[in-house]
Amino acid sequence: MAATIRDVARAANVSVATVSRALNEHSNVSPQTRARIQTVARELGFVPSGAARSLITRRTQTIGVLLPDLHGEFFSELIRGIDTAARSHGLHLLLSGSHGDRAEAAAAIKAMSGRVDGLLIMSPHLDASALADNLPRALPVVLMNTRADGVEVPSLTVDNYGGAYAMVRHLAGRGHRAIAFISGPEPNFEAQERLRGYREALAQLLPGSDPLVLPGEFNEESGWRVGNRIIATQPRPDAIFAANDAMAIGCLFCLGEAGIEVPRDIALVGFDDIPLARFVNPPLTTVRVRIAELGSLALERLALSVENRNLASAKPQTLRSELVVRGSCGRAQSPAVAVVSQKLR
Numbered sequence: 001m002a003a004t005i006r007d008v009a010r011a012a013n014v015s016v017a018t019v020s021r022a023l024n025e026h027s028n029v030s031p032q033t034r035a036r037i038q039t040v041a042r043e044l045g046f047v048p049s050g051a052a053r054s055l056i057t058r059r060t061q062t063i064g065v066l067l068p069d070l071h072g073e074f075f076s077e078l079i080r081g082i083d084t085a086a087r088s089h090g091l092h093l094l095l096s097g098s099h100g101d102r103a104e105a106a107a108a109i110k111a112m113s114g115r116v117d118g119l120l121i122m123s124p125h126l127d128a129s130a131l132a133d134n135l136p137r138a139l140p141v142v143l144m145n146t147r148a149d150g151v152e153v154p155s156l157t158v159d160n161y162g163g164a165y166a167m168v169r170h171l172a173g174r175g176h177r178a179i180a181f182i183s184g185p186e187p188n189f190e191a192q193e194r195l196r197g198y199r200e201a202l203a204q205l206l207p208g209s210d211p212l213v214l215p216g217e218f219n220e221e222s223g224w225r226v227g228n229r230i231i232a233t234q235p236r237p238d239a240i241f242a243a244n245d246a247m248a249i250g251c252l253f254c255l256g257e258a259g260i261e262v263p264r265d266i267a268l269v270g271f272d273d274i275p276l277a278r279f280v281n282p283p284l285t286t287v288r289v290r291i292a293e294l295g296s297l298a299l300e301r302l303a304l305s306v307e308n309r310n311l312a313s314a315k316p317q318t319l320r321s322e323l324v325v326r327g328s329c330g331r332a333q334s335p336a337v338a339v340v341s342q343k344l345r
């Protein structure tokens with residue numbers, strides 16, 4: 001049978017409470033006693049119970065992370081940022097994907113309650129009332145790119161509107177007048193903000209140009225399907241602005257299959273700057289979201305809230321977006337990538 005804490009206490013000739021304090025690095029145990037207990041624990045093969053420790057400390061050392069999906073480079077980068085920051089705090093992650101379903105998101109939040117010390121939530125399809133109905137009041141929460149109106153919890157949001165506006169301004173400055181937009185899922189908050197930026201920029205900067213919005217699903221396959229629709233459109237637009245890089249890459253592949261060259265025949269741009277964006281041919285002009293930084297900043301705010309809720313601020317934070325000019329909309333003026341920073345909104 002596995003050794004228990006009582007076995008360690010008996011072998012070390014100390015109390016169970018002393019073993020617990022020593023293994024939990026409490027300061028009220030002498031260095032000599034702690035060393036003796038640790039040696040005995042190793043010899044007996046004793047592994048402290050996480051559940052038992054949680055009962056004592058009332059901490060699980062685990063953070064729940066709810067994302068719309070766990071697939072793709074965007075979420076891989078986001079999780080990398082969260083995990084890097086979590087490890088620096090000695091925390092572990094419990095991940096769940098809602099797959100764009102409100103009921104699944106609510107069920108995941110309820111399932112994690114009681115198992116985690118705090119929650120990071122990216123659920124762009126949930127509104128304030130749905131969040132309020134499902135978030136436990138005593139559980140620290142930080143929202144990422146999630147509509148937070150009416151919910152008094154910390155939130156971090158990318159400047160989706162400003163990034164989309166800047167991209168249309170860039171395309172207009174390159175002489176493009178007919179700019180098609182591949183939108184994301186309709187209920188998605190990020191998709192709505194990027195579409196709003198496209199529409200308002202088009203109306204203000206190119207008042208004679210009609211919007212051409214084609215629905216996508218934030219994945220490569222939907223970008224490929226929309227690419228086929230654009231190929232069949234006459235006259236074709238001058239440029240295609242995809243609301244994320246995955247759709248832009250799918251569209252790029254479709255255009256290539258049809259013998260349409262980017263950017264000679266049509267310009268193509270995206271949003272997010274996932275790692276793959278710089279390695280396709282031609283490299284993708286896009287709006288850079290510092291994805292890993294978003295994850296690490298959200299975890300840092302959550303860790304602060306877990307340690308001391310009185311120090312945590314519920315003030316929303318908006319992260320800047322950056323226009324990254326590469327070859328897919330025409331060559332930049334210098335061989336290096338041109339980065340144009342957008343101010344915080």
